[in-house]
Amino acid sequence: MSTNSDEYRLVNPVLRQVMKGVYNRRRSFPMKYLCDIRLERIYDQFFAQIFFMSRGCSHDLKGGCTMCNYGYGQEHLLDQEAVLKEIRYKIEQLPKRLHEVVVSPIGSMLDEEEVPHDFLIKVFDILSDIKCNEFTCETRADSISCEKLRLLKDNIRADKITLEIGVESTDDWLLRNSINKNTEFKTVQDVIETAHSMGIQICANIGIGFPFVNEAVSISSARSSIRKLLEQNVSCIALFAYNIRPGTLLEQLWRMGLYQCTSLWAIAEVLSSFSDVQLRRIQISWYRNYYEEKSKILHMPYLCDDCREDVLALFDAYRNDPCQKTLQPLLSYQCKCKDEWYAGYRMQKPEIDFLNVQNMYTALSKEFSVSAELLEKELIYMARTLSERRK
Ligand code: SF4
Numbered sequence: 001m002s003t004n005s006d007e008y009r010l011v012n013p014v015l016r017q018v019m020k021g022v023y024n025r026r027r028s029f030p031m032k033y034l035c036d037i038r039l040e041r042i043y044d045q046f047f048a049q050i051f052f053m054s055r056g057c058s059h060d061l062k063g064g065c066t067m068c069n070y071g072y073g074q075e076h077l078l079d080q081e082a083v084l085k086e087i088r089y090k091i092e093q094l095p096k097r098l099h100e101v102v103v104s105p106i107g108s109m110l111d112e113e114e115v116p117h118d119f120l121i122k123v124f125d126i127l128s129d130i131k132c133n134e135f136t137c138e139t140r141a142d143s144i145s146c147e148k149l150r151l152l153k154d155n156i157r158a159d160k161i162t163l164e165i166g167v168e169s170t171d172d173w174l175l176r177n178s179i180n181k182n183t184e185f186k187t188v189q190d191v192i193e194t195a196h197s198m199g200i201q202i203c204a205n206i207g208i209g210f211p212f213v214n215e216a217v218s219i220s221s222a223r224s225s226i227r228k229l230l231e232q233n234v235s236c237i238a239l240f241a242y243n244i245r246p247g248t249l250l251e252q253l254w255r256m257g258l259y260q261c262t263s264l265w266a267i268a269e270v271l272s273s274f275s276d277v278q279l280r281r282i283q284i285s286w287y288r289n290y291y292e293e294k295s296k297i298l299h300m301p302y303l304c305d306d307c308r309e310d311v312l313a314l315f316d317a318y319r320n321d322p323c324q325k326t327l328q329p330l331l332s333y334q335c336k337c338k339d340e341w342y343a344g345y346r347m348q349k350p351e352i353d354f355l356n357v358q359n360m361y362t363a364l365s366k367e368f369s370v371s372a373e374l375l376e377k378e379l380i381y382m383a384r385t386l387s388e389r390r391k
């Protein structure tokens, strides 16, 4: 593949080969259920989260994002008619009027390879029986087309429809070389415009704790990404601090001593640069391990034992009402782990240390048998595009 091609601009071939290796070492998703619904009642309102089994995100199948292990269904065992039957059965048990419904396959709802068109029509047909105030589904930016948005609009009976997109960063260098997203920010911008023109809202997920770069780089990326997305009028940002999950590149790097989780104080630091009006659109996510099976996450972003419970409660308060009032107690909270984290963070410059990136890529290439030729070509490309990014 020529380094001048559009595909090379999006796809880092070294990271893809490494991620494919990580993927192949991973176990498939246990086929415990074909459809699972979590129903919550808060006062008089019902919130339903509907999950259905699929073959998994097609980007993941090719060697997906470096922090993700959403897994994949065992395709040979996956009977689509049985999945539909189960979705229909479970949805019939739900209350007739719901406040919020979130629907998701393992990966991306509008991904043609994961949820083929004919199957999606049948899923939407079942979902059209539900009436709700808010409907959300999660999908990759590059899976969104006018045709799929029209299908969504025509079938879902909700006052507000939102697509949740894993944007991670608006920095194309980080998207390609740290996250392995295979999507440029321009695609996200176009998708936001199209969705808005059809009355569909966007919630953008933004990450911190990227591999290969220091915390100052990912915090600075999060700040500028959030600003750009707010300017594009997304209805919500969800800020995530990456945790380490089994079967991800983050786990691999951590085992090699080349990665560690950021601290939850990094979330407060990102939020500290936004106004009250902006904070009302900035949610936080993944700061707790919500899984019943705690082993689904190997490491959470750090807080010390002395402050963990207090600080998590403060993050809960922010999540329930994101604004300056609920952020202030986090900013003024005092703990030794916060001082230590800030002391390290303030020593860093928000600049990518290419030598460090090169060393990590070299170590990974050995581990995943990437050829010296491919690695060298890629390092030259990454160095060139990094210097162009700095101009
Ligand atoms: S696009 Fe989403 S589901 Fe797919 S690999 Fe990336 S984070 Fe995971």
Ligand SMILES: [Zn+2]
Pocket (backbone or CB within 6 Å): 303, 304, 305, 306, 307, 308, 335, 336, 337, 338
């Ligand atoms: Zn502490």
